[in-house]
């Protein structure tokens with residue numbers, strides 16, 4: 001394949017990059033690209049990958065490693081690179097989440113972990129809840145020697161794991177604890193490693209074990225550095241203590257160029273252990289240059305002006321960003337709505353959305369309802385009035401067993417299962433077969449070039465889909481039939497084989513969690529649906545207005561966002577000047593391309609605690625109207 005000279009290389013699918021993005025794209029060493037919302041940070045990474053691969057600056061067999069925080073972000077980035085580069089190039093782009101990557105290292109090199117910290121093989125993945133951590137800390141307090149009790153008592157379940165266990169560098173050999181905190185951390189490790197019959201460890205622990213194994217095994221560390229001379233880290237502001245330490249042990253001092261992109265004004269994960277000084281530390285530890293980007297490709301100029309007011313509240317030195325998108329709406333681009341009752345607010349919102357869609361030729365998915373938390377409560381308030389306006393609300397943050405709707409929809413197994421049901425429900429074009437046929441070859445472990453195996457698997461799929469089609473045509477959607485079809489798909493795919501095929505399911509119970517959630521959600525979607533196509537549209541949220549927490553909306557964008565619940569009740573933990581609260585507000589506001597509405601309802605609560613947020617909107621010239 002012909003290489004492109006670096007000076008001749010041009011970006012794909014976009015007109016151009018801003019001048020500083022070009023500089024960052026061509027950067028030889030490490031860089032942190034710090035840019036506000038809508039700057040095209042993910043797009044920049046996809047273009048840099050194409051640049052490095054197509055110019056041969058990352059020649060075969062070397063690879064690029066991209067680390068994201070959420071699996072949909074990792075998939076999205078991989079898809080963008082696949083779209084732009086030939087398969088022979090894009091297969092050298094590895095895009096994974098932090099957790100998937102560190103877990104894969106632990107799984108592959110488990111025996112390289114020093115014996116004092118080595119988990120059983122296999123091990124389970126643990127997701128301890130707040131109550132369990134509280135119970136653990138109470139036991140630890142009880143068992144602690146008297147002089148250390150006060151220190152142990154000061155630990156809190158909210159941040160014990162993320163801040164203390166996450167920041168604790170494991171020594172190669174366990175040594176006696178020097179403090180009450182260290183004693184408690186060691187107890188935490190013992191409780192995870194020693195669980196019977198298998199160790200039961202969290203993702204924070206997996207991050208730490210991966211870091212330990214690289215520190216303990218210079219040859220594995222060297223192999224990693226040689227494989228990946230280029231590393232990308234997306235959403236760098238969310239990097240936790242454990243993850244940052246992993247990057248240090250993996251790549252510091254090596255000939256590896258790390259490109260970290262992020263926005264410190266969107267740091268809303270400190271509660272989950274994100275370290276506030278990640279960018280500064282990175283610049284110092286990796287001799288990285290800081291390259292700010294100033295364009296905003298998402299939001300119209302008027303919205304960018306409002307965003308700037310909030311950005312300056314977060315950082316008085318925040319640079320002015322330059323809007324690249326045009327304004328497409330008349331009238332106000334932002335408003336505060338003030339209503340006396342929840343019923344009135346919901347009614348007005350439903351009618352307003354329905355009218356706006358018709359007037360502007362927009363689809364339900366161009367809008368998003370954002371809330372601070374407890375999306376189920378807002379769903380209960382809004383679903384009925386929306387239905388009266390002919391709209392269907394979709395609570396993306398809705399819990400389904402041990403996962404959420406949004407996570408289910410981006411899950412590999414779930415995507416495959418729904419693709420099969422789609423084939424069963426309609427006669428679909430050849431393209432619809434691509435995902436199931438490719439996945440089945442992997443699941444059946446058919447080697448590349450095994451023509452007989454490929455033909456056999458293709459036949460197996462054709463026969464299965466034909467029978468499924470006949471039965472789905474004769475069986476109306478219902479809770480019971482949905483469950484029966486889900487079971488049939490599971491049996492066909494063979495869950496044990498699925499678990500062996502995809503790294504994310506290789507240990508722990510993620511596949512069981514997703515399979516349960518899939519069955520639950522399919523049953524709920526089939527309930528009351530006239531046809532299977534409709535049931536699957538409901539399943540996938542086609543034609544529905546998404547409702548989600550601000551945390552779930554990170555990285556997403558919508559024509560119009562409506563933030564419901566800007567009051568003290570929903571923002572109970574907010575304190576004036578609290579950067580995490582302001583950043584949450586900033587993330588919500590900056591998801592909008594054209595319009596942002598903030599709904600305040602007097603029945604829900606007061607607005608003293610959140611007065612500063614209203615003040616920022618007022619300062620930005622946003623009008624408040626009574627509804």
Ligand SMILES: Nc1ncnc2c1ncn2[C@@H]1O[C@H](COP(=O)(O)OP(=O)(O)OP(=O)(O)O)[C@@H](O)[C@H]1O
Pocket residue numbers: 014015016017018035036037038039040041042043044263266297298554555556557590
């Ligand atoms: N160079 C570019 N030219 C034109 N459009 C672009 C360019 N880069 C990105 N975009 C578009 O701008 C929008 C924002 O990009 P993206 O979502 O990557 O931003 P981001 O920096 O990750 O934002 P956030 O931090 O808010 O999630 C997307 O619709 C993307 O397709």
